[in-house]
Every structure is written in C-alpha cells, then in structure tokens.
Amino acid sequence: MSRILLAFRAFFAILFHGALSAELKSDLGLAPSPARPSASSGPAAPPAPPNPGSALQLLAILQRDSRLLDFLMEDIASYEDEQIGAAVRSLHDQARDSLARYLSLQPVIDGVEGAYTRSASGDPAAVKFIGNVPAGKPEGGVLRHKGWRAAKVDLPALNPKQDASIIAPAEIEIE
Amino acid sequence: MEPRYVIGIDLGTTNSALSYVEYQPDADPFALPKVELLGIPQLVNPSEVRDEGLLPSFLYVPGATDFTAGSTALPWDAQPDVVIGRLAQKRGAENAGRLVSSAKSWLSHGGVDRTAPILPFRAPEGVPRFSPVEASRRYLDHLRRAWDSRMPDAPFTDQQVLVTVPASFDAVARELTLKAAEQAGYRNLTLLEEPQAAFYAWIDRHPDWRERVQVSDLILVVDIGGGTTDFTLIAVTQKDGELSLDRVAVGEHILLGGDNIDLALARLVADQLAQKGTRIDALQLQALWNNCRTAKEKLLEPGNKKDEEPVTILGKGTGVVGGTIKAKLQRADLERLLLEGFLPAVSSHDMPARQRRSGLQELGLPYAADAAMTRHMARFLRQQASEAEQGGVRRGPSGLACPTHVLFNGGVLNAGLIRERLLGVLNSWLAEEGLAPVKPLSGEDLMRAVSRGAAYYGLARRGRGVRIRGGVPRTYYVGIETAMPSVPGLSAPLKALTVVPFGMEEGTDLRIPNREFGLVVGEPAEFRFFTSAVRKNDDVGHLIEDFGEDLQELAPMEVNLPAQQDAADVVPVSFETVVTETGMLQLWCVARDGRRWKLEFNVRERVEG
Numbered sequence: 166m167s168r169i170l171l172a173f174r175a176f177f178a179i180l181f182h183g184a185l186s187a188e189l190k191s192d193l194g195l196a197p198s199p200a201r202p203s204a205s206s207g208p209a210a211p212p213a214p215p216n217p218g219s220a221l222q223l224l225a226i227l228q229r230d231s232r233l234l235d236f237l238m239e240d241i242a243s244y245e246d247e248q249i250g251a252a253v254r255s256l257h258d259q260a261r262d263s264l265a266r267y268l269s270l271q272p273v274i275d276g277v278e279g280a281y282t283r284s285a286s287g288d289p290a291a292v293k294f295i296g297n298v299p300a301g302k303p304e305g306g307v308l309r310h311k312g313w314r315a316a317k318v319d320l321p322a323l324n325p326k327q328d329a330s331i332i333a334p335a336e337i338e339i340e
Numbered sequence: 341m342e343p344r345y346v347i348g349i350d351l352g353t354t355n356s357a358l359s360y361v362e363y364q365p366d367a368d369p370f371a372l373p374k375v376e377l378l379g380i381p382q383l384v385n386p387s388e389v390r391d392e393g394l395l396p397s398f399l400y401v402p403g404a405t406d407f408t409a410g411s412t413a414l415p416w417d418a419q420p421d422v423v424i425g426r427l428a429q430k431r432g433a434e435n436a437g438r439l440v441s442s443a444k445s446w447l448s449h450g451g452v453d454r455t456a457p458i459l460p461f462r463a464p465e466g467v468p469r470f471s472p473v474e475a476s477r478r479y480l481d482h483l484r485r486a487w488d489s490r491m492p493d494a495p496f497t498d499q500q501v502l503v504t505v506p507a508s509f510d511a512v513a514r515e516l517t518l519k520a521a522e523q524a525g526y527r528n529l530t531l532l533e534e535p536q537a538a539f540y541a542w543i544d545r546h547p548d549w550r551e552r553v554q555v556s557d558l559i560l561v562v563d564i565g566g567g568t569t570d571f572t573l574i575a576v577t578q579k580d581g582e583l584s585l586d587r588v589a590v591g592e593h594i595l596l597g598g599d600n601i602d603l604a605l606a607r608l609v610a611d612q613l614a615q616k617g618t619r620i621d622a623l624q625l626q627a628l629w630n631n632c633r634t635a636k637e638k639l640l641e642p643g644n645k646k647d648e649e650p651v652t653i654l655g656k657g658t659g660v661v662g663g664t665i666k667a668k669l670q671r672a673d674l675e676r677l678l679l680e681g682f683l684p685a686v687s688s689h690d691m692p693a694r695q696r697r698s699g700l701q702e703l704g705l706p707y708a709a710d711a712a713m714t715r716h717m718a719r720f721l722r723q724q725a726s727e728a729e730q731g732g733v734r735r736g737p738s739g740l741a742c743p744t745h746v747l748f749n750g751g752v753l754n755a756g757l758i759r760e761r762l763l764g765v766l767n768s769w770l771a772e773e774g775l776a777p778v779k780p781l782s783g784e785d786l787m788r789a790v791s792r793g794a795a796y797y798g799l800a801r802r803g804r805g806v807r808i809r810g811g812v813p814r815t816y817y818v819g820i821e822t823a824m825p826s827v828p829g830l831s832a833p834l835k836a837l838t839v840v841p842f843g844m845e846e847g848t849d850l851r852i853p854n855r856e857f858g859l860v861v862g863e864p865a866e867f868r869f870f871t872s873a874v875r876k877n878d879d880v881g882h883l884i885e886d887f888g889e890d891l892q893e894l895a896p897m898e899v900n901l902p903a904q905q906d907a908a909d910v911v912p913v914s915f916e917t918v919v920t921e922t923g924m925l926q927l928w929c930v931a932r933d934g935r936r937w938k939l940e941f942n943v944r945e946r947v948e949g
Contacts, residue, residue: 327411
C-alpha cells in the first residue's frame with residue numbers, strides 16, 4: 166500500500182511541480198549522496214514540462230459544467246445503453262457549451278471530408294498525410310479528417326491561492 | 341457638464357439590464373436613435389469575471405467556506421463582501437440560506453419593514469442580513485461600476501439615468517427605489533414605469549408608429565416576467581393636432597410569473613417519478629426546476645413538433661451515469677398545465693380567487709393565491725370598468741375596458757403558445773362585447789425591451805421622440821378619524837380624504853382647499869395613508885366615508901416637529917401635494933404662517949388592523 170502511495174506522490178509531484186521534493190527524493194532513495202561530487206556535468210537536463218495548470222483548469226471547467234471527468238472515470242460497462250444515452254445527452258450539451266465559451270474551435274482545413282483537397286502545409290503536426298504517400302511532399306489528397314485548431318483560448322486567470330490540483334471539490338451536504 | 345449618454349436601467353425581479361444611447365443634439369430628429377445594451381462584467385464562476393447581457397438580480401452573502409480567498413474579486417473591488425449576478429445565482433442554488441433573491445418584490449411588500457435587514461429571509465443565525473433597499477442599492481451600485489469600468493471616458497454620474505419600476509409600485513416602493521439609487525451614488529435620476537418603457541421600445545423600433553395606431557385606440561401592455569405579472573392600459577389621444585399617449589390604468593402588483601410555471605412543471609415531473617418509485621430530494625428538485633425550464637423553452641420553440649423532451653437529473657456522486665434519473669416532459673402535460681392551470685379560457689366575469697386569510701400565516705412574500713393569469717387580466721379590465729370614464733377608455737356594453745391593441749413584454753411571452761392563448765381569451769371577451777379582435781403589436785427582444793425603452797425615453801425628455809403622459813397612477817388618501825364618543829371594542833370609523841388625485845402630472849402641486857387639521861408639535865404625529873388603483877374620479881379634497889376593499893392601507897406617514905417654545909401645541913395646518921419631476925410624491929403640512937413640514941413615509945412594520 167505504501168508503495169502505491171509513494172508512487173502516486175511521486176507522480177503528482179512531477180505532474181504539478183515538474184520535480185521531486187527533497188523529502189520525496191529521500192523517501193524514494195534518490196537523494197544524492199553528499200559525498201558524490203556535484204561536477205557531474207553530463208548532458209543538459211531535459212526542459213521542464215510546461216505548467217500543467219491550464220490543462221487541469223480546462224478539465225476542471227468541463228467537470229464543473231458537464232461532469233465530464235465523472236463520466237470518463239465511471240465504469241459504465243454494466244449500464245444499459247439507454248441509461249448511458251440519457252446521461253450523455255445532457256452531459257454532451259453542457260460540455261460543448263463550455264468548450265465553446267472558453268475555446269474558439271475551428272477545423273485545420275475547412276473543406277468537405279471525402280473530397281479532394283490541396284494542401285500546401287509542410288507541418289506534420291497540422292496536416293498528416295496517410296495512405297500511399299509519395300516520396301516527395303504531396304500536393305493534396307482526399308480529406309479524411311478536417312482536424313481541430315483552437316483559434317482562441319480564453320481561460321480565466323488562475324487564482325494563485327487556489328490549489329490547482331483540485332479538479333472538483335468534494336461535496337458534503339448538511340441536512 | 342452636459343450628459344453625453346442617456347442610460348436606461350431595468351432593475352428586474354430576477355434579471356437587470358442596462359441600455360444606453362448617445363445624446364446627439366445635432367442629429368436628424370427623424371433618424372432612429374441607436375440604443376445599445378451594455379455587457380455587464382460580473383462573476384460567472386469563482387475567479388472568472390465575464391461580460392453578460394443581463395445581471396441576475398441575486399446577491400449571495402459568502403461565508404468562510406464558500407469561495408477561495410481572492411476568487412470573488414471584481415475589476416473595481418478586490419475584496420467585495422457579497423457576490424452579485426450569475427455566480428450568486430449559481431451558488432445560491434446550492435446554499436439557499438445565504439441567497440438574497442426577489443429583493444424587488446420585498447421592496448413593494450408593505451407587510452415588512454423594508455429598511456430593516458431581513459434578507460436572506462431564511463438565513464441561519466449569524467449570516468449578515470441586508471434590507472430590501474440595501475440589496476437594491478447593491479445591484480444599482482454594481483451597474484454603476486460596470487458602466488464606469490466599460491466607459492471610462494464618460495463617468496456614470498455625469499450621464500442622465502432612468503431607472504424603471506413596475507407601474508404597480510406604490511409611492512413608498514418608488515421612494516425606496518429612489519433612495520437606493522441615491523445611496524448607490526446616482527445623480528440625474530428619473531423613475532419610469534416598466535410597461536411604458538416597453539412601449540417606448542416598440543416606438544423606437546417602429547418609426548412609422550403613428551400609422552399603426554390612431555386616436556381613441558387603447559393599448560393593453562401585458563408584462564409577464566420571471567416573478568411578476570403586470571397589466572397597463574395606454575390610450576392614444578390627440579393633443580394640438582398631434583397623436584399623444586396617455587397611460588390611463590395600471591394593475592396591482594401580482595407575484596406570479598414564469599418561475600411559477602417552471603416550478604409547477606418540476607413538481608409534475610417529480611410526481612410522475614414518484615409514481616414509478618423514484619423520490620428526489622430538494623437539491624434534485626432544484627436541478628429538475630432548471631431542466632424543466634430548458635425543456636419547456638425547447639418544446640415551445642416555433643417549429644418544434646416533438647411530443648416530449650427528456651429531462652435528466654444527473655447522478656449526485658461521482659457515479660454520473662449510474663445515478664442518473666431519467667424523466668420526460670410530455671408536450672400534452674405542458675400544454676394542459678399552461679392552458680388549464682395558468683391560462684384557462686375563462687369569461688371576463690371570472691375573478692381570481694382571493695387570498696386566503698388563515699389565522700396564522702408564514703411571513704414572506706404575498707404570492708398570488710390564484711395562478712390563472714387570464715383571471716387576473718379579467719379583473720384588471722373589469723376594475724377599470726367599475727368607475728366612470730377616465731381618459732378615453734374604450735368600453736364594451738358590459739363595462740369591460742376593451743383594448744384595441746396588445747403589446748407583450750417579459751421573457752415568458754417569448755412562447756407563441758402563451759401569446760396566442762392570451763390573445764384568444766381576450767378576443768373571446770371582445771366578441772362577447774360585440775367588438776373586433778385586438779391587434780398584437782409585434783414585440784422585439786422581450787427580455788431587454790424595458791431598458792432599451794428607458795434609454796429611448798431619456799431622449800424623448802430632451803425633445804427627441806414622443807412621450808407618454810402618465811402622472812400618478814393611483815389615488816392617495818389620508819385617513820381621518822371621525823370625532824365621536826369612543827365605544828368599547830369599536831374603533832372610531834375612518835374617513836379617507838383624497839390628497840392626490842389619479843393622473844396628477846409630474847412637476848405640479850396641489851393644495852387641499854378649505855380643510856385644516858390640528859397638527860401636534862413636540863412629539864411624532866402619525867397619519868394613516870391609503871391608496872387605490874381603482875377609484876379614479878376622486879377629486880382632491882373629496883372625503884370618502886365607506887370605502888370597503890377599494891382602498892389599501894400603506895405605510896403610515898410620520899411628521900415630527902420640534903415645539904417652538906416649550907409647550908406642546910397644536911398647529912392648524914393644511915395639506916399640500918407635490919409630484920416632482922422625477923415622479924416622486926411628496927406631502928407637506930403647511931401652517932397658516934407659511935411654515936412647512938414634509939410628511940415622511942414610515943416604512944417600519946405596519947400593524948395589520
């Protein structure tokens with residue numbers, strides 16, 4: 166049990182702070198021995214992961230407005246399709262509303278899926294060529310997926326006093 | 341400094357709005373003024389301030405466990421002590437004990453002390469409370485700061501401001517509204533009646549309005565909002581060869597609106613669930629209430645032919661699918677509830693059920709006892725008929741006031757089904773009187789018309805556009821105890837002296853001739869004060885002996901005069917009435933030597949007699 170706990174602590178420490186605290190390092194047996202010279206000037210450390218704040222914030226918003234996280238984390242295998250459908254219908258409306266409120270989503274290529282489309286883009290992150298791709302850069306092909314682009318992100322500023330790791334608060338009702 | 345803008349504020353029971361129009365002295369007098377709606381910055385979630393078209397009129401009193409420190413900051417206040425707007429409404433649904441709602445209805449409720457901290461009405465011990473006046477001040481203050489943050493070049497206090505009130509607000513409620521606005525730092529302020537503002541908004545949208553109505557037409561304004569229903573009659577008359585508009589009648593303040601419909605639907609669906617064995621708790625009923633509103637709006641959309649709309653209550657815990665309760669709002673149920681419950685096809689003689697008077701009543705808002713809006717409409721049109729002519733009110737043979745046009749206002753009337761039903765019922769009454777059907781005046785944005793119309797009216801006061809002549813919408817009386825030997829168990833019979841006649845115009849004053857009263861000085865003297873929306877022909881100075889239910893008692897008026905020397909004295913005085921340019925009613929006691937004392941409304945609790 167304590168190993169699981171330790172694993173989780175390490176996982177979240179890296180996720181939210183990008184590094185392990187000295188205490189955790191020592192718990193993990195990773196504390197650098199003071200005897201070892203600090204001149205281990207090996208390859209440069211990889212860049213710190215980006216602040217996960219806004220990713221969690223978006224997740225928190227989707228959970229707050231549409232209960233998306235509850236839905237994704239729930240084991241739905243045992244429920245009838247009808248029951249799932251009823252929940253998803255209302256969840257879907259609300260999730261889409263709140264996405265639209267905070268992000269302006271547009272297709273990467275505003276075309277008709279299934280139609281021949283030219284593309285001058287050479288950025289593999291924006292346009293992905295699939296199928297019988299020739300050796301050189303292709304001029305175009307059949308548009309299979311329009312892609313998504315966040316044209317604008319309009320997330321509210323995070324309150325520094327708020328614990329960003331809380332995605333949804335626990336609820337206690339006083340009866 | 342000359343105001344650059346005219347600002348119209350609709351201080352609503354459930355939503356408030358602010359419209360504005362730029363005053364351009366050199367503009368073409370026939371061009372349409374461009375009235376715009378201000379986006380109001382407000383907290384929509386903790387740490388999230390966003391502009392919204394409406395400011396929900398809700399105030400939440402946060403406690404230590406409500407919000408993270410700093411997450412309720414506004415652009416103009418880093419640490420506000422209350423939360424106003426969308427977030428207040430949202431959080432209040434989860435914790436009603438700290439939510440102030442319907443402050444406006446409390447403001448017009450004579451049964452409580454409206455300047456005492458009584459809201460939130462069901463707040464647990466230890467929660468700070470606010471008076472209805474203070475809550476209104478907070479909303480008005482938020483709107484002023486919202487303006488200043490959006491329009492930094494044109495300070496709010498330099499602009500001309502109109503705040504709308506229901507036509508049914510009595511003099512006390514109007515004065516309290518004015519007081520709240522003054523405390524919120526408002527200058528250059530005028531009050532305007534909401535139905536008139538709605539009509540101005542219509543005129544604003546129809547520059548050819550003079551071709552659409554003609555002399556002797558009678559326009560019924562039906563205003564059904566979230567919490568209240570109001571009726572008003574406006575007559576089209578002629579003055580100096582020009583078409584002119586007179587507001588000839590206003591109804592009573594009826595606490596009945598769209599929220600009642602949504603709650604009734606939620607109860608209906610909850611009953612259907614209970615029959616299948618699923619019980620829901622108070623918080624789930626709240627969620628169901630909201631979902632029923634959405635489902636109702638969807639079913640009532642033009643072109644929607646669906647027989648039912650799903651209403652789901654998502655599971656409470658992390659098991660969102662497992663705990664989901666499925667229900668459906670059937671179109672047949674919705675239509676039955678609307679057409680039989682709220683809008684039954686009644687005759688024009690059918691009056692609403694009167695308030696039950698049980699010995700012990702829970703204190704709270706005096707909600708309408710009868711949910712049938714059509715019966716309230718019948719009573720309104722009958723009341724106007726029970727008196728002799730006032731203005732050019734068109735009547736049928738049975739004496740029913742018979743409008744030629746109808747103007748709808750308020751979010752509920754977005755639904756075609758409800759509009760058509762009201763028109764159908766009204767037309768059946770007109771057919772009985774042998775008259776042609778009414779013409780609906782095509783409305784516009786029913787949620788925001790009032791604030792738009794108020795801004796338009798501000799221009800009209802400066803010479804651009806037409807003005808509705810209104811005057812005081814009620815008659816006011818001072819109670820006078822008859823001088824007679826006292827009889828045990830019987831109080832002396834009360835007579836009512838008319839001090840303000842119906843329709844007395846703004847900016848005028850009246851003296852009550854040939855009648856003096858002994859005013860006690862050196863100690864507070866109290867006057868009982870009455871009003872009537874139905875007696876319209878009592879002239880100033882007229883004395884009524886037997887008035888039955890026609891007159892309603894208002895908060896008493898009080899005057900406290902320092903004795904001149906040392907002895908208590910009785911000074912003979914007469915009454916003088918002034919209606920100010922801003923529409924405020926003032927009563928003065930005038931002594932023979934010219935000394936004057938203002939009578940102030942005593943808004944402390946009224947003892948029910």
